[in-house]
Amino acid sequence: MKKFDFVVVGGGIFGCYSALYLARKGASVLLLEKENRLFQKASLVNQARLHSGYHYPRSVATAALSDEHKQRFTTEHKAFVNDHFEKFYAIDRFGSLTDALQFERFCDYLNIRCERVSAHPLFNFHRLEALYRTEEHSFDPVKLGEYYSTQVNASSAISLSLQSSIIHARPQGNAWAMQIQQQGGVVTEVESPVVINATYAALNGVNRVFQLPELAVTHEISEIAMLRSAAFADKGLTVMDGPFGSIMPFGLSGWLSLSSVAYTHHKISYEALPRFECQTADVPDCRPEAPGICTECPNRPVSSAPKMLAQMQQYFSDQVQFDHLFSWFTIKTKLKASHIDDGRPTEISKLSNRPDYYCLFSGKINSIYEIEKML
Ligand SMILES: Cc1cc2nc3c(=O)[nH]c(=O)nc-3n(C[C@H](O)[C@H](O)[C@H](O)COP(=O)(O)OP(=O)(O)OC[C@H]3O[C@@H](n4cnc5c(N)ncnc54)[C@H](O)[C@@H]3O)c2cc1C
Incomplete structure (x- = not known):
């Protein structure tokens, strides 16, 4: 043992x-990963937005927390x-859950940059109630993955075990066997x-192995589409707030990532485990208890x-x-409670x-x- x-x-x-973090404190750590390499799920397939708060006009708590960690990150x-692109936020003239006045007050409250732009050749003002020049950056998930993989492999205090999962666990005195x-x-x-347990979409599957309570979550198979544009290179636009979307640089890759609230999410599972009808017998590596890599x-x-x-x-x-x-695909997991204010705690x-x-x-x-704070 x-x-x-x-x-x-x-x-x-x-x-x-x-x-x-634990290894640097002198602890010995076993890091288990189900796939044959690190960083293949949500940490790779996401919109790469380094949140400054703008995205959450209905959740001041999430907005404030984003800003708290942004500088250190x-x-x-x-x-x-990538901190050298122009980032715009806009309010749709039709059906938005926020409006220009609310958005301006929200940014003012958070003390984040928000300058109204009344004319711009790249945008269609017939659809936009308001356009703002803001300050938001993006991180590069591919490079982050390479960096963390190198760091983990270089640490003598971390034993990395790929293609590994816990199949049985029981308390034995003050330890887990x-x-x-x-x-x-x-x-x-x-x-x-x-x-x-840091398995995101699979967290309830792992909790079950330890016979511990499950979190109330939903799961969505999500798509991040990668684009290129000559006219809109080095720029980003996020249209708030409701069934809208976002196009912005995907870190330093030269691609723009595209997501839209209406179409990014393909299938939703309201169960504790991410159960989807695409988990058929010909994909044995993907089960509700331990989902696989959707893009592949x-x-x-x-x-x-x-x-x-x-x-x-x-x-x-x-x-x-x-x-x-x-396009890349992965499972996005949300706390059921987030449905109320669209927060991402x-x-x-x-x-x-x-x-x-x-x-x-x-x-x-x-x-x-x-x-x-926890450890
Ligand atoms: C579509 C989408 C867009 C997003 N956009 C943004 C954004 O713009 N900005 C932002 O900050 N955040 C964004 N997020 C959220 C962010 O990506 C996640 O909060 C973060 O990546 C989660 O990291 P993680 O390490 O917890 O999960 P993951 O990166 O999913 O890692 C979990 C790991 O656990 C492994 N695993 C699963 N089951 C087991 C098991 N039984 N045994 C061993 N290993 C297992 C998986 O294979 C995986 O490698 C987005 C998320 C999604 C899905």
Whole structure:
């Protein structure tokens, strides 16, 4: 039976950051990842928005928290942040859940830049009630993944086990005794006084193995479409707030990421586990208890990029055209409570004491530092 100070389950940014943080404090950490490489799910397939608060006019708490961590995240990940593009926010003239006055008061309250633009050749003001020049950056998920993989591999205090999942766990005194299944069905036994579940879409599946309570969440198979545009390079637009969308630089890649509230989400599962009808027998690597990599799945949805583009195109003048390059898919998990205010809190629940068990649910990338408050 191998012993570790901590077992961290999940090799996205939250699991990697937790493992590195603990290792730097002198702890021995076992980091388990179901796939054959790190950073393949939500930490890779997202809109790469380094949230400054603008996105949450209906959740001041989420907005304030975004701003709290933005500066530190930017400083510590400087090489992977794109801070040299022009970012606009706009309010649709029709059917928005916020209006210009509300948005201006909200930005004023948060003390974030919001300058009204009354004319601009790239935008269609017949559709826009208001357009604002703001300050928002994006991070590069591909480069972040490379960086965290290198850091994890270089740490002598972290034992990384890929293609591994916990199949059985029980308390044994003040520690968890666990069986870990690795590639080829090999089962090993490990023991640790603390387990951290950072598996995002799979968090309830892992909680079940430990017979611990589940979080009330929903799951959506989501698409991020990548675009290129000559006229709109180095610029971003987010139209608020309701069934609208966003086009903005995907970190330093040279691509623009596109998402729209109406079409990004293909299928929704309201169950505790992400159960979808595409999880058929021919994709054994994807089950509700442990979902797979949607982009690589033969059953992934047909792209909605043409519909998303048609929707977003209405906000631009005729001189702005976009080409769809490709799309990535993943499961987006949301707390059911977020439905009320569209907030994206990061929730850390301690579900067991001695042995300890923490369940991390992350609302956005730059809230990784919340982990430090907990540990
Ligand atoms: C479509 C979309 C758009 C988003 N846009 C933004 C944005 O613009 N800005 C922002 O800040 N945030 C955004 N987010 C949120 C952000 O991406 C997530 O909060 C964050 O990436 C979650 O990181 P994580 O490490 O918790 O999860 P993940 O990156 O999903 O990592 C979880 C890991 O756990 C592994 N795993 C699962 N089950 C097991 C198991 N049983 N055993 C071992 N390993 C397992 C998975 O394979 C995966 O590697 C977005 C999310 C989505 C889905």
